[in-house]
Amino acid sequence: MKHIVAKQYRENVNLARKKLEGLATPSEGWLRTVRKALGMSGAQLGRKLEVTRGAVSINEKAELSGGITIKTMQQMAESMGCRFVYAVVPETDVEDILMKRARLKATKQVRNASVHMALENQLVAEGKLVAEVERLAQEMIETSPSDLWNDDE
Template identity: 30%
Template sequence: MKNTKQQLVLDQIDKKLVLFQSLQIVVVPLKGWVHTVRTALKMSLRQLGNRMHFSAQNIKQIEEREANGTISINSLREVANALDMQLVYGFVSKHESLEQMIEKRARELATEIVMRTHNTMTLEDQQNSKERIEKAIVQKTNEIKSEMPKYLWD
């Protein structure tokens, strides 16, 4: 059952995630941030390499790994430090809140469960009205949200 502690955790994380909401519209440069910032500063591969104690070829590989999405967070953090910058890492939610995400998933599950029962009853010629089905979905959604069962994200 979702208790006050769980609700508090959700609320606290939502407050942190909302700070990233405006970043949804940020477009990552085609060649990546490392290349973009480095060239904007008119810093050569060799110069950044010297700051990191790497060769120019290593920096080129870092830029390529960032551009194709295979770079590690630690590597990005090291580059940021060498550029006298700070790496900021976080998630931008596709929903207004974690609560909304839970609501959406709970409704999906509730619909599956209710419709399975509805199909069985239809086969037995005992089908329910659309209103009754919707009411059952709402009730099951609320139950799932309240209990937050382990199968919620299966």
């Protein structure tokens, strides 16, 4: 059951990534861009929000600097007849991120084991080490170990 749920999460995140691919924040920010697209002045939006034109301007600038709250973004969007949406979207598919991490951990584990084997004069061929990294990484992906994201190993 755990694997089914994890797969559903991955599918949802990958779908969001694909839908939003290429989407970038406009140079003036979403709030100012949408307000201007609607032909609404800062004073008009301020009246809808029951704040000053200056407060609207401050919030539009705060969006660009990352200093605006989600609640304020939502209120301003709704006042313009819009809905506010936010997302955390990976640069690549979730599976790619997981495999990269699994390979990193597997490489560390295999490297540690090969050092001990070398000390005992039991060297392993490079090709076999690479194959073992891939096998171990795939096993990590399939078993989803809870320590996959721990950096202490």
